[in-house]
Amino acid sequence: MLKVDAKQHQSQLTRNRLPRFALLAVLFPAAIAAAAAATLIGFNVVLWMVFTAVLFVIGAWLITLLVEGSRHAGNRMIRYVVYGAFILALIPLVSVIWTVLERGLPGLTSNFLWTSMSGVTGAVDNRTVAEGTPVLGGAYHAIVGTLQISLVATLISVPIGLMSAIYLVEYGTGGPLSRAITFFVDVMTGIPSIVAGLFAAALFGMVFGPATRTGFVAAVALSVLMIPVVVRSTEEMLRIVPNELREASYALGVRKWRTITKVVIPTAISGIASGVTLAIARVVGETAPILVTAGFATSINWNVFSGWMASLPTFIYYQIRTPTSPTNVEPSDQRAWAAALILILFVMLLNLAARLIARFFAPRTGR
C-alpha cells in the first residue's frame, strides 16, 4: 500500500535546484554580451574576461535567486567573490614568476653559472653585442658569496635563536629576563634591514678599523634579521609540545635538560627546521645590508673573513645600476634577470626543503 512510484513522488525534503547546465546557459550569453561591451570601448582580452566575469556573476545570482531562493543566491554570490579575491591575489605572484622566467631563462646558461665577472669589461660586452655572440661573464662569484653568507648567518643565528627560545619556553617563568628577551625580539623583528647592516658595519668598524667589509660582517648583519624569526618560530613550536610528554619523561627519572634535548626538541624538530629554513629564505634576498657590510666584488672570494664579497642581490643591483658597458646594457640586463631567476629558485628550493624537512621529521603515526 505504501509502495511509492519513484517518479511521481516528490520528496518533501528537496527544493528546486538549478541543473548544472543552467550556469553554462548563463556563461555564454554573458561572454557574448561582454564581447560586445568590450568592443564599444576598444576590445582587449583582459577587459573581455573581466566583463564576462561580472555579467556571469550577476546573471548566475539572478537565476539562483529566482529558482532556488535568496539563501542559495547569497551563497553563490559570496562564493564567486571569494574565487575572485583568490584570483586577484594570485595575479601578482604568477606575473612575477612569469616575468622572471621569461627574462631570466635566456641568460641561464652553464657559462653563467660557472664563471664570474672577472675580466668581463664594457669592451667585452660591446663586442658581444656587435658580433651577436653569447653573453660572457656570469654570477658564479655571487652564488658562491650568497651561499657562504647565508651559511654563516645560519650558523650564527640558529644556536642563538634556539637557545633563546628554549630559555623562554622551558626556563623563563615570566620573570624580568624572559620579558626583556621577548621585548627585544619584538623590537628586532621590526628593525629595517639597512639598519641591521649599518649596525654590523659600525660594530666591526669599531673593532677592526673603519671600512672593514667582509662576508662575515654581512653574515652578522643577516643574523640580526634572522634571530628574531628563528626565536619566534622555535618558541611557537616548543610551546605546542604537550606538557604531558615532559611529565612522562620526568616521571621516568630523566633530567630536565635531557628531557628538552631528547623529547621536546625531537617532537618539535619538524616545525623548528622549517622555521629556520623560512628564516634563511627571508634574508637571502637582502641587498642593502650586504652592500654596506660585504661591499661588492667581480671575482670569486672563498674566504668570508677577508675581502669584499659579491652576492646575488648586490650582483643584480650593480648590473642594473651600473651596467658593465654603459652603451650596450643588454648583456647586463640579461645577467641581472638570470641572477634574479636563480634567487627565486633558491627561495623556492628553501621552501620546498622546509616542507620536506617537516614531513621527514614529523612524528610518525599510523600502524
Added chain:
Amino acid sequence: MSKRISVKDLNVFYGDFKAVEDVTLDIAPRSVTAFIGPSGCGKSTFLRTLNRMHEVIPGARVEGDVLLDGDNLYGPGVDPVTVRSRIGMVFQRANPFPTMSIRDNVLAGVKLNNKRISSSDADDLVERSLRGANLWKEVKDRLQKPGSGLSGGQQQRLCIARAIAVEPEVILMDEPCSALDPISTMAIEDLIAELEKDYTVVIVTHNMQQAARVSERTAFFNIAGAGEPGRLIEYSDTTDIFNNPREKSTEDYVSGRFG
C-alpha cells in the same frame, strides 16, 4: 624491591593556595592502595607529591615529610630525579613519546638517560617489561612501529611497560583507566593485580567498583567546599571503607549520595 611509604603531616600548595592539608598515612609494600574522593579534592595533587612530580609545576611546593622505607624524599640533598626513577608514574591520559617506536618507548627510561645497554639486554628488558604489562603478545611483531599507532588501552599498557622498565619500587597511577573502554579497563585491572606481587601500587580512581576490585586499602579524600584544601577523611581496609565506614561523609560518598 617493593617499599613502604610513610607520609607525615603533608601540606601541598599551588603558590598561596593550599590544595591538600595535613595528610598522614602509611602505604604498605606489595599492596594496592586506592585513593578515592570527589573531583578537585586533591587526589592527583597528593599522588604527585609521592614522587616529587608536584614541584614540576611553577610555584608549587610541599611541606611535611614523605618517607620511602625511612628515607625522606623531601630531605635536604635529595635529588628529585633519583626519587622519580624509584617511584614510577602512569598518567590519566596515555602519553607515549610520539617520536619513538614501541621498543624505544619501553627503553625510554634507559635511553633518555644515556645509559649504555647491550642490544641483547635491551631485547630482554623490552620483552620482560611488555610481558609485565600484558602487552607482549599484541605488539611483539611490530616493535619498530610507532607507539602512537596503538589503541588507547594498548598505549596505556605501553606506558605501564615504560614505567616498569626503569625497575622502580613503587608505581603511582592517576586514574589510569578513566579514558579507556571496559575491556581495556579489565586488562589493566588484571595487570594491577599482577604488579602487586612485586611493587607497591597506588592508584587514584573515580570508579568505586574499581577501587573495591583492585585494592586492599582505600583512602577517602574530601573537600569542605570550593577553595578549601582537600583532607584525608578516612583510611582503612577497602572492605571496611565500603561496608562499614566510620565517617558519615565516606558512607555518603561510597553509597553514591554525592561526588
